[in-house]
Amino acid sequence: MSLSAEEWQIIALSLKVSVVAVLLTLPPSFLLAWLLSRGRFRGKLLLDALVHLPLVLPPVVTGWFLLLAFGRTGPIGAWTERWLGLVFMFRWTGAALAAAVMALPLMVRAIRLSLDAIDRRLEGAARTLGAGRGRVFRTITLPLSLPGLLAAMVLGFARSLGEFGATITFVSNIPGETRTLPLAIYTSLQIPGAESTVARLSLIAVALSFIALIAAELIVRRSSAGRGGHVI
Amino acid sequence: MSFEVEVEKQLGHQRVAARFATDAGITALFGRSGAGKTSILNMIAGLLRPDRGRILVNGDLLFGENVDLRPEQRHAGYVFQEDRLFPHYRVAGNLTYGRRAQDGDADWMSFDAVVQFLGLAGLLDRWPQSLSGGEARRVAIGRALLSAPRFLLMDEPLTSLDAPRREEIMLVIERIRDELKLPILYVSHDRLEVDRLASSVVPLD
Secondary structure (H helix, E strand, O other): OOOOHHHHHHHHHHHHHHHHHHHHHHHHHHHHHHHHHHOOOOOHHHHHHHHHHHHHOOHHHHHHHHHHHHOOOOHHHHHHHHHHOOOOOOOHHHHHHHHHHHHHHHHHHHHHHHHHOOOHHHHHHHHHOOOOHHHHHHHHHHHHOHHHHHHHHHHHHHHHHHOOHHHHHHHOOOOOOOOOHHHHHHHHHHOOOOHHHHHHHHHHHHHHHHHHHHHHHHHHHHHOOOOOOOOO | OOEEEEEEEEEOOEEEEEEEEOOOOEEEEEOOOOOOHHHHHHHHHOOOOOOEEEEEEOOEEEEEOOEEOOHHHOOEEEEOOOOOOOOOOOHHHHHHOOOOOOOOOOOOOOHHHHHHHHOOHHHOOOOHHHOOHHHHHHHHHHHHHHOOOOEEEEEOOOOOOOHHHHHHHHHHHHHHHHHHOOOEEEEEOOHHHHHHHOOEEEEOO
C-alpha cells in the first residue's frame, strides 16, 4: 500500500494538529484537575460542569461557540489577531484549538483521577522531612500523578486525531489547511468510486491510534518500573 | 524540658486534648485506640492545626503565641505507623529525601553511619513495596534520623510486626535513646512496650 503525496499531507497535518492540541491543553488541564481534586471553593460544581460541557454538547454546537468567540470578529479572535497576529478561522491553528477544546474534559478527568488516587499522607511525610510545598509538588505529587498525565496525553491525542464535528463547523474542510484525517475520510465518502481511499485513510487512523496506545503503555511501564502502573 | 505540650482540637464529635511536660528520654503517650494519640503527634509535627494551645520542644516554640511553624520548619523526625515510604523512590532515595546535613558534617550522623546503625546496607537498591514489615520500619526510622531531627515522634512503631521483629526494632529505639540522646515521643497502647521503653508516661483518655 503506497500513499500519495496528498495522503501524506493529510497524515502530517493530523499529527501536527493533534500534537499541538495536546500540548496546548495539558497545562490548563492539570490546573483544572488540581482545582477540582484539591480545591475547596464556591462554584466548584459549576466549574466541573463547565469543563465537561464539550463532552456532552453536540460537537457542532461547540464548533459554533468557537466560531462566535474565536472568529475574526469574535471577542477573543479579534484580540489574538490584533495583538498576537494569530488567526484561527479556516486555519490549522483553529483545527488544533477545536481539538484541544474537545480533548480538555477527557484530559482533566484522567489527571484528576490520578491526583485523587495520591495518598496525601505521603505529602505530609515529605513536609516533616523538610520539604516545602514546591519541593513536595515536584518530588511527590507530580511524579505520582505521572501515569495519569501520560494517560491524559494519550486520550487527548486520540480524541484530537478523531475530532470531526467541531472542526468542520469552526474551520471548514480546506485541503492542506484544515482537512485532517476524519475530514478527508468524510470527503472521500462523498466521491463515488473513492472507496479505496476511504479504506486506506481508515487503516491509517486505526494504525495511528494503536501506536499511540502501545507507546503510552510502554512509557508508563518504564516510568513505574517494578511498581505496576497501567494506562490500558 | 523536652516536650511542653498543651493543645486542644475538636475533630468532628471528638475533642482531643492533652497537657504534659516531659524530661529527656522516651515519653509514652499511652491510651486506647481512638483516644487521639496520633492527632497529638500530628499537631506537634505541624500536620494538624490545634484550635488552641502551645507546643514547645527543647525550649523552641513551634506553635502558640501567634507562632505556627510549618511542618518543614519544625525539624521533627516522624516515624509513621504505616511507614509512608515514597513508592517511587528506592530505599536509598527514601533515606536521603530529608537529608539536611551534608556528608562530613560533624553535627549529625552520616548516611553510612545510619545505614550501619540500622543494618540497611543490603536494602538500598530495593523498592519499598518489596520490603518486609520490619525492613520497611527500619527504613522509615532511618529516613527520619537522616533528616537531622531535633526530636522524634514515633507512632506505634511496633504494630504489625512479629515477635522477633518487635524485639529488633525495640533494640534500635533503645539505642537511639541512649546513644543519640534525642527526645522521643512514643505512642502506644501496649503496656509491656511502654514499661520497657519509656521513662515517663502520659495517659490519654
